[in-house]
Amino acid sequence: MNEDYNFPEVKARIAPDLPRLPFVYADKFRVCGRISGDGLPPGTSASGRKVIVEQGLEGGKWGSKGEVVTDMEGRFCSLLPPGSYRVRAESTQEEQFTMGLRFSPDPAMFEITDHPIAHGPSFTRVRCSLSGRLFCLPLTHCPDVLVSLRPIRGHLSPRDLPSPVFARRGTYTFDGLAPGEYEVTVSSDGHRCWEKDTHTVRLDSARTWAPPFRQTGFYATIDSSHATEVIFSPSGGASQGTMKISAGSSRLCLPGPGPYDLEAVGTSCHGFDPSRVRWEVGATVTLKATSHMVGGVILSEDAVDDLFIEIEPATTDGKSRLGPLVPSREIGLSGTQTFSYTFSLRANEGAVVSLRPWARELLFEPVVHLVEVGSDCQPDAAKFTARRGIVLSGGTSPPVSGVTISVFQQKLSEPVASVETDADGVFSVGPLGEEGPFSVVANKEGYILSPIPGKENWFDARRLAEVLVEVVAEASS
Incomplete structure (x- = not known):
């Protein structure tokens, strides 16, 4: 018997008047296929894999015809009646999740008519390609920027880990990727900043396009002794905005390659010298605070409108007197009221500042307060109490x-x-x-x-x- 065919069992009566047997036709034909073991992850193979077989039914539906298992060489065979078929080579959920292992085509389609198919469906590991574009700022050259890719989950063998590629003329492509989720990241090259420098993409098809990377400006590196705010403006032009920076090294994304004037406005806390510096792409600028805020409070049971603070030496902006101070009223648990007069000034680091309150009808304790200005702000450096005198x-x-x-x-x-x-x-x-x-x-x-x-x-x-x-x-x- 030929193993490529299957014949139905036929009962026949042989007699002198019936010297011939009836015609017998094959009702099933052998179909063979293969799963390639090339490029499979370590620890996996093409042998022992299930291949799911489905037959086409009326109305576009599909019915199961069972499953077959591949042999040691990844081959599989099945006897099937004539009709339309689709088959899928299976990988486990763990293989799909951790290794991105899937097989193509998915599914494989074929027809059985009246003969066997010795070289039927052939499955290989699915490989994908990922492409993307870079959009640089108008009127600026888009360089060959390095783009890297890493899988979000699972473990890929070293041969499956994609190497970084250069975006040539604003376009990049990764080939031979396993299906799954990836993070694609564009290098800042130390100068350029992007709307988003990382995208998450899922590879499910042979070719996938990642969202584009859009340049938003150029990085300015600022080394600042203290946290502050910086106003930036084109050289000789109007302000284009304000950005906060922290102490230490910070990077700001400015809308152009410069030159820009950066002005440290501080808050009320620090004064910088110089307060304005010039930046161009590739440069690092330094901001150093040389003066700091000194503050205090005067507490009194009386509200007056002529309370001043006399300062020696004068503040960094030349003031030798603050006031008249405006009080805020606080009501205690016992119903007594207290008036608070807060004040602040900016003095040079290392200076010793004399603070002397004065009002026509108030006496103060202490009469004068000496404050040594340190390297940071002192909002509560001085406290006075006041009472009405004679x-x-x-x-x-x-x-x-x-x-x-x-x-x-x-x-x-x-x-x-x-x-x-x-x-x-x-x-x-x-x-x-x-x-x-x-x-x-x-x-x-x-x-x-x-x-x-x-x-x-x-x-x-x-x-x-x-x-x-x-x-x-x-x-x-």
């Missing part, structure tokens, strides 16, 4: 300017404060502490100054008469 006001009648007003505290022989009356003959002393009572004495040469009854700290001023005496010496004979 202010003594008065004058002379009639108005006399230049009268010395001395304020004495009980049991002290030296005055605690001295002022002179102004052009209108009035004075104001204070604020003084609560260590009173205080007495006020007025004095000016050529005047008698007497307290006016009922008018506290006012003095009646009477000018003394002047006698001019001219002394003439008589000459001796």
Whole structure:
């Protein structure tokens, strides 16, 4: 019997009147195919693999005709009746997931008519190609940029790991890839920045196009001593935006190759010298903060509108006085209210700054605060408390300017404060502490100054008469 054919069993009666047997026709024909072992991952082979067979039915449907298993050489054979068939060479889910192993064609199609098929479906490992494009900025040359590819999951043998390729004239292609998920990455070449430098692609077909890489600008490398913000503008042009940078080395993506002016605006925290630098593609610029913010708060139970901070030496922008400071009110749990006066200034690193608060009717503790400016900002460097003091006001009648007003505290022989009356003959002393009572004495040469009854700290001023005496010496004979 020929193993390429299958004949149905036929029952026949042989008699003198029936000397001939009926015709017998083959109802099945042998079909053989092969799975190639070339290029299969290590640890896998073409032998022992299942091949699924399906036969075409009416209405475009397919019905299972079972499965066959390949021999040691990857060959398989099956006896099938005439008809339309499709077959698939199987790989396990683990092989597909970890190695990207699939077979092509998927499926293989063939027809059986009236003869065997010795060299039928032939399966090979699926290999894919991936291509993509680079779009560089207008009016700039798109160089040969290196593009790399790596599988997202699973393990590929060293021979299956794709080597990086160069994008020639803005186009690249990877050939001979196993199906699966990959990350394709474009090199920045140290200068160019891209809208996205990595894309995820899935290879399911013979040829796949990755999303394009679009250049958005050029990298500017900035070494900064402190975190800040940078305004960038074309040389001599208007600002094109602001970017934040961190301390250390940062890379900004600027829209062109330059030259650009980069200006460190800081926040309120740092001052840079120089604050403006020039950048061109390929260059690294350095920003160094030379001054830093110093701040503090004054706490008081009183709200005033004339509170100032006197500064020595002056701030980096030349201010020797801050204010008037505006208070914010806080209500405590007991219902008491406190007014906070916050302030800040910028001073050179290494300087020792004297901060002295002043208000017409407030006393401060401490009177002055010395702050050494370090290498970073000190928003809470100084804290003062303030309380309302005693202010003594008065004058002379009639108005006399230049009268010395001395304020004495009980049991002290030296005055605690001295002022002179102004052009209108009035004075104001204070604020003084609560260590009173205080007495006020007025004095000016050529005047008698007497307290006016009922008018506290006012003095009646009477000018003394002047006698001019001219002394003439008589000459001796």
